[in-house]
Amino acid sequence: MPGGVTRIFWDRFDGLRNMLGMIRLKVASMAAIFTCFLTLMLPHALSAAEAVVTDVRVGPQARATRVVFELTNQVPYNVFSLSNPYRVVIDMPEVGWRLPPRPLPGRSGVFETLRYGLYKPGNSRVVVDLRQPAIVKKTFIMAPIGTYGYRLVIDLVGASKAVFTRHQKAGPIKVAQLGTSQFVGPKPPVTVIPAASIPTKPSVNVVATSPQAQPQPQLPQQVVAASSGQNVQNAAFQLAPRKPAIRPQNEKRVVIVDAGHGGPDPGTIGNSGIFEKHITLAMARELKQRLEASGRYKVLLTRQRDIFIRLRERVQIARDAGADLFISLHADSIKNRKINGPSVYTLSENASDKEAATLASKENKSDLIAGIDLTNENRDVTNILIDLAQRESMNQSATFAGHLIKSLKQEVEVLRNTHRFAGFAVLKAPDVPSVLVEMGFLSNPTDERNLRSRTYRRRFAGAMKKGIDAYFSRVEEARSR
């Protein structure tokens, strides 16, 4: 890739210029530093709103691994590190992504892979997975030169665990403008944009608010590990049950449709490069339309755009809405490409089989993948605690799963042992019957093609609606007895 080499060369050359610039900055007057500080305090960079990332490159730079983001405008940003596993997170204002149509950079030096996306309104995030502990040796923004625009540069250098921890404790590095970098801390990562306002009542646009800005559940929150939790990152949580609302028969049933993943958590990636997060949102929209067209349902989506939402936030949206049903949509992938067809999962302390346990542990990693620090969350309890109220919901969930599978079977070929169970964190609402639907395997060419097709999604959503109808008819029948 000669172009890439030339570019890395230019970045090096510019890096040198930049270093000189930084030395000059060190001896600059206090006034300049004060100005810099002012810029930090002004969270919106003037041009940040229109900034677009046009390319990402990774390559060696002396002893370091250099990660370069090409930008149309300069943006302020924060860089901080996380361990278990080792990651570097770059937060910036909401930016557009218009990358060239080629795969993202692969393994190089200490760099393993990266993902990006909208972390919350006004805040885009990049998560870099590291192959080993590494520190941010240097970071800066370069001014445009020749045919190159602004470049945000991060130099990573492998380090011992001790050095990594020391740097991590120093807090995030904030860069406000060209060629400046500053170590501030120790403080929790400060995001660039102020949090969005908190809605008092849940509504359809509940997803447009920041997950961080939403009040953390004011509930006894014993944080416990999922049953599939040999991996300590499978944080689930315990919530106090509420009495389910008895709705008059003529009132609309409230269904929460949860499009799995989003933002910097793409979910699984299909053969053709399609992200699970896009498939789940497309199906969620289809299902909402289908259900609402019947006039019997009020449907809320946990997210309406490509944005990250924490697992517990998804559960909270359902509880706040006093939902009658929660459906989390996903698509799996597996080594064996021949395996296809949808399956339905419900919550359980003990997984039905090894595959279900593995799947739950994979799906429960969403928060981790999006660059959230889970080290302060208590994850040492070994089992999900399930109380009586939860059990009632679990029975309802199983009944619903039965109806859903029956109607899916009429429309598509489903997986063997279709109804399975495991410790899915997103199914933890104690008072809302909840299921997780794996709509198919993105590793299977037929499933992938199907799920990408609007016609197929319509059929699939239609089948789901039939199952939902059947479930509520049953519930109403039971009540009227």
Ligand code: ZN
């Ligand atoms: Zn998923």
